Amino acid sequence: DIQMTQSPSSVSASVGDRVTITCRASQGTSNWLAWYQQKPGKAPKLLIYAASSLQSGVPSRFSGSGSGTDFTLTISSLQPEDFGTYYCQQANSFPLTFGGGTKVEIK
């Protein structure tokens, strides 16, 4: 199984800050990597697919990068509505696996 390790587990930042979340896979994922945002009591929302492609309707302040085993989600200028928990997910092979999540709080 491919293990997905996210860091940090939580981050507190101010509006306008640049926030970076990393995701490391235990083996290569061929760029079948997605990032999701989840708000309390809600379903996850797809932000980035194929490691760096922005899902339709997602603000351009969100970006993804990386390949192979190391991936990054960046929020270029944090907005109040960006609070929530962010998850990475690999789809290179079954079983599909998610990272443990990164909770983003607004200072």
Place this chain on the structure above:
Amino acid sequence: EVQLVESGGGLVQPGGSLRLSCAASGFTFSNYAMSWVRQAPGKGLEWVSAITTSGGSTYYADSVKGRFTIARDNSKNTLYLQMNSLRVEDTAVYYCAKVRHGSWYLFDCWGQGTLVTVSS
């Protein structure tokens, strides 16, 4: 508008069974692979099962293999998850999710979830 609506959750005793349903609308259901993902209270996301467009291939997490069965009825635009021999650790919100076109099992649409509670 793409919509997924889960139903069938509830309280069940350990060892019991439940069948979850996910009604799809707003897209051609038969053209998309589908999946179930769960989230235990206060925990992260855990993939449970997936099924190809025709239902010809299915995939399971080790934690549910042999107990859960995924199925779909393309004539009814509905995805199912038959859950047998339920355990306390199966307690979670269960989401159905649609695979994004052209993206190998990455999910662009999720239902609102249905809560399954396994307790005596």
